[in-house]
Amino acid sequence: MKISVPGARRISTRTATAAGLALAGLLVTAAPAATAAPMAAPPTLRSAPSAVLAAPDIPLANVKAHLTQLSSIAAANGGNRAHGRAGYLASVNYVKGKLDAAGFTTSVQQFTSSGATGYNLIADWPGGDPNQVVMSGAHLDSVTSGAGINDNGSGSAATLEAALAVSRAQLQPAKHLRFAWWGAEELGLIGSKYYVNNLPSAERAKISGYLNFDMIGSPNPGYFVYDDDPEIEQTFKDYYAGIGIPTEIETEGDGRSDHAPFQNVGIPVGGLFSGADYIKTAAQAQKWGGTSGQAFDRCYHASCDTTANINDTVLDRNSDAIAYAVWTLSAATTVPPAGTVFENLADVTVPDNGAAITSSVTVSGLTGNAPPALKVGVDIKHTWRGDLVIDLLAPDGTAYRLKNSSGSDSADNVIATYTVNASSEVANGVWKLRVQDIASSDTGYIDSWRLTF
Ligand code: TRP
Ligand code: ZN
Ligand code: CA
Numbered sequence: 001m002k003i004s005v006p007g008a009r010r011i012s013t014r015t016a017t018a019a020g021l022a023l024a025g026l027l028v029t030a031a032p033a034a035t036a037a038p039m040a041a042p043p044t045l046r047s048a049p050s051a052v053l054a055a056p057d058i059p060l061a062n063v064k065a066h067l068t069q070l071s072s073i074a075a076a077n078g079g080n081r082a083h084g085r086a087g088y089l090a091s092v093n094y095v096k097g098k099l100d101a102a103g104f105t106t107s108v109q110q111f112t113s114s115g116a117t118g119y120n121l122i123a124d125w126p127g128g129d130p131n132q133v134v135m136s137g138a139h140l141d142s143v144t145s146g147a148g149i150n151d152n153g154s155g156s157a158a159t160l161e162a163a164l165a166v167s168r169a170q171l172q173p174a175k176h177l178r179f180a181w182w183g184a185e186e187l188g189l190i191g192s193k194y195y196v197n198n199l200p201s202a203e204r205a206k207i208s209g210y211l212n213f214d215m216i217g218s219p220n221p222g223y224f225v226y227d228d229d230p231e232i233e234q235t236f237k238d239y240y241a242g243i244g245i246p247t248e249i250e251t252e253g254d255g256r257s258d259h260a261p262f263q264n265v266g267i268p269v270g271g272l273f274s275g276a277d278y279i280k281t282a283a284q285a286q287k288w289g290g291t292s293g294q295a296f297d298r299c300y301h302a303s304c305d306t307t308a309n310i311n312d313t314v315l316d317r318n319s320d321a322i323a324y325a326v327w328t329l330s331a332a333t334t335v336p337p338a339g340t341v342f343e344n345l346a347d348v349t350v351p352d353n354g355a356a357i358t359s360s361v362t363v364s365g366l367t368g369n370a371p372p373a374l375k376v377g378v379d380i381k382h383t384w385r386g387d388l389v390i391d392l393l394a395p396d397g398t399a400y401r402l403k404n405s406s407g408s409d410s411a412d413n414v415i416a417t418y419t420v421n422a423s424s425e426v427a428n429g430v431w432k433l434r435v436q437d438i439a440s441s442d443t444g445y446i447d448s449w450r451l452t453f
Contacts, residue, residue, distance in 0.1 A: 055327035056165045058158070058319040060312060066157035067149055069094055071307045074147035079303070081142040083184040084116030091140050092119050095160055095181055099123045102167035104179075111183070111194040118183035120191045125166055128176035134330045135178040136162065136211040136322065137192070139185030139258055146303040150310055151276070155213030156181055158319040162326050170368055173330035175208060182258050185214070192258035196265055204265055211325060212259035212271035217315035218297040220290040221274040224250035228263060232270025232329065239324040245317065246287050252278045272321060274314045276300045338371070343450030344433075350382070352443045356436035358393065359446050363428050366453060370394075370422035375452035376402060380414040380435065382444025387437045392420055395429025405438050413444075427453060 070091055074080055077087030092108065099106050104123040111118045121140070138155030142148020163179045171177075184190035196204070209232050225236045227249040240247045250273045254260075259269040275296020285292035290311075299305040348359045376392050386409030390402040402418045433449045 055320075055324040056169060058161050058165055058316075058323050060316040060319065062164070063157045063161045063315060063319050064307075064310075064312070066094075066098075066160055067153045067307055067310065070153040070157065071147050071149060074142065080144050080146060081140070081148055082144040083113060083118050083141045083187055083190070085144070088141050088183065089119060091156075092121050092181065092183075095140065095156065096121055096123075098160060099163060099179075102164050104163065104167070109191075109195060109198075111191065113184045113187055113190045118191055118194075120183050120195050121181040122195075123163060123179045125163070125171070125173075125177040125179075128173045128330065130176050131206050132175040133178050133207045134173075134175045134209055134211075134326065135180060135207055136213070136326060137180035137182060137258055138213045139183075139191070140181040141183055141186055141191075142305075143186050143301045145301060146299075146305045147307075149305050149307050150215055150217050150219070150274075150297055151300060151305055152185070152214050154215060154217035154274075154310065154315055154318075158216060158315065158322055159213050161319060162322045165323055166326065171327070171330075172367070173327075175330040176206075177326065177330055185258055189258055189260055193261045196261040196267075204267060207262070207267050209268040209270065209329060210259060210262040211322070211329075212257055212269060213318070213322060214257040214271070214273065215276055215297065215300075216272050216274050216318040217310040217312075218274035218276070219309050219311050220280055220294055220296050220298070221311045221314035222280065222284055222288060222296050223247045223314070223317075224252070224273040224275065226250045226259065226269065226271040226273070228259070229268030229270050232268060232325070235325045235328050236270065236272060236321055238328075239321040240317075243317065248284075252276055270325075272318050274311070274318065339452065340366075341450050341452050342431075343377075343448060345448045348435075348446040350380070350388070350435050350437045350444055350446065352437055353387075353440035354437060356389075356434050357446075358432040358434045359449060361431045361433075361449070361451055363395075363431060363451065363453070366427035368427060370425045370427045371453060372421045372423040374420045374422040375450075376418045376420055376433075377450040377452065378402065378414055378416055378418065378433065379447040379449060380444060381447050382413055382437075382442065384410050384439070384442030385412065385414050385444075386410060387439040387442055388414060388444075389436045389438060390414065391434040392418075392422075393432040393434055394422065394425040395431060396425065398425065399434070407439060 073090045074087050081087035081091045096106050106123045109120040138159045139152045140156045182191035225247045263269045277295050277300045280292050282292040299309045342361045342363050344359050344361045386406045389405045392400040400420045
C-alpha cells in the first residue's frame with residue numbers, strides 16, 4: 001500500500017507554555033503548537049502522560065449491540081442469515097440503516113448465486129482523495145446452520161462501528177474511505193469476487209488497500225495479522241505492540257476470505273483474525289490465555305455460533321485495531337482531542353465601577369462546534385468579588401452569563417470553573433471573557449482564563 005504511516009501523534013492536553021508568559025504585554029494565547037507562532041516549526045506537541053492516540057476507542061458495548069441485533073435477525077428468520085435467506089437481506093438493511101443515518105453514501109450491489117439473489121453493501125464516506133481509497137470489509141452472511149455471530153457478525157459489527165466512529169468524529173481523512181459488507185462469502189467468496197470482477201480497472205487502481213475482518217471475536221482467541229501488504233501488516237502490529245499483546249501471522253488457510261479476490265488482482269490487502277477450527281497450541285495458550293488443545297472457535301460453522309460464542313476482550317481489541325488502522329492508513333488529519341486547553345495568561349485590569357473589558361482566546365485547529373460542556377476556567381483577583389459581572393462571548397458575539405454581581409458577596413477573587421453548553425457555537429474563532437466591575441472602591445484584574453474543549 002502506498003501510504004505513509006505517520007507516527008502516533010500525541011497531543012498535550014495543556015498547550016500554554018512558560019515561554020508564553022515571557023511575552024510580557026502581549027496577548028498570550030495558547031493554541032496547538034502547529035499554530036503557535038513563537039514556537040519552533042515542527043508540531044512537536046509535548047506529550048503528557050494522559051496523551052491519547054488520535055484514533056478513537058471503539059465502545060465494545062456498541063459492537064455487541066450490533067451482534068445482539070444480528071442474533072435477533074437470525075432468530076426471526078429461521079435461525080440464520082445465510083445467502084438467499086430472509087435473514088441475510090434483513091442484516092443488510094440493518095447495517096445500511098445505521099450507515100445512512102450517519103451520513104454515508106450507501107449502495108447495494110446485487111448478484112445471483114445458486115439461483116438466489118445476493119447483495120453486497122458498499123458505503124462511502126464523503127471526501128478524501130478519490131484516487132486513494134482505503135477500503136475495509138467483512139462478510140455479512142452466515143452459514144445456514146446458525147446465526148453466524150463470530151463468523152462473521154464479529155467482523156461485520158466491528159467494521160460497522162468503525163465506520164460510525166468515522167462519522168462521529170466527522171473525520172476528514174486525506175484518503176477516501178470505503179466500507180463493504182459482502183454477501184455469499186460462505187458459498188465461495190461470491191460477493192467479493194463479484195465486486196472486484198465488476199470494478200473497472202481504473203477503479204481498482206484507486207484502491208490503496210483492502211482490509212478484511214472475518215472472525216475477530218473467537219471464544220478461545222488468537223491474535224492473527226494477515227501477512228500481505230507490509231504497511232497494513234505493520235499498522236496492525238503497531239497497534240498491538242502499543243497495548244503489549246503479541247501477535248502471530250495468520251496461517252489458517254490463505255485465501256479463505258474476501259481479501260483473496262482483491263489480492264488476486266494486485267490490490268494490497270491485510271486483516272485481522274482470531275481463529276476458526278484450528279487448535280490452539282500450548283505455546284499460544286501460554287501467551288494469549290485460553291485453552292490449548294481446543295479450537296479457537298469450537299462453534300465454527302455450527303448452530304452454537306451465537307452471542308455466547310464471543311470473547312469480549314479480543315473483540316474489543318480488534319475493534320480498536322480496526323479504527324486505528326482506518327485512521328492511520330487514511331492519514332486522517334488529527335484534531336486536538338477532547339481536553340485541549342486554550343488559555344490567556346495575560347493580566348487585564350478591570351476598571352473600578354467602569355466599562356466592561358475583555359480578554360481574548362483564539363481557538364484554532366478544531367472541527368465543528370464547541371462541546372455541550374465547555375469548561376471556562378476563570379482566575380480573577382479582586383478585593384470584593386460581588387462587584388463583578390462575568391460573561392463568556394462566543395466567536396459570533398453570543399454572550400453566556402457566567403456570574404452576576406451581588407453586592408453582599410465581599411469575598412476576594414473569582415477562581416472558578418464554569419460549564420457552558422456551547423454546542424451551538426462554532427469552536428474555532430476568537431472567544432472572549434468579558435468582565436465588568438459595577439461598584440466603586442474595590443478593584444482587581446483578570447489574572448488568567450482558559451477554555452477546555
Ligand atoms: N469464513 C472463513 C472460512 O470459512 C473463516 C476462515 C477460516 C478465515 N480461515 C480463515 C478467515 C483465515 C480469514 C482468514 O473459510
Ligand atoms: Zn467467515
Ligand atoms: Ca469595584
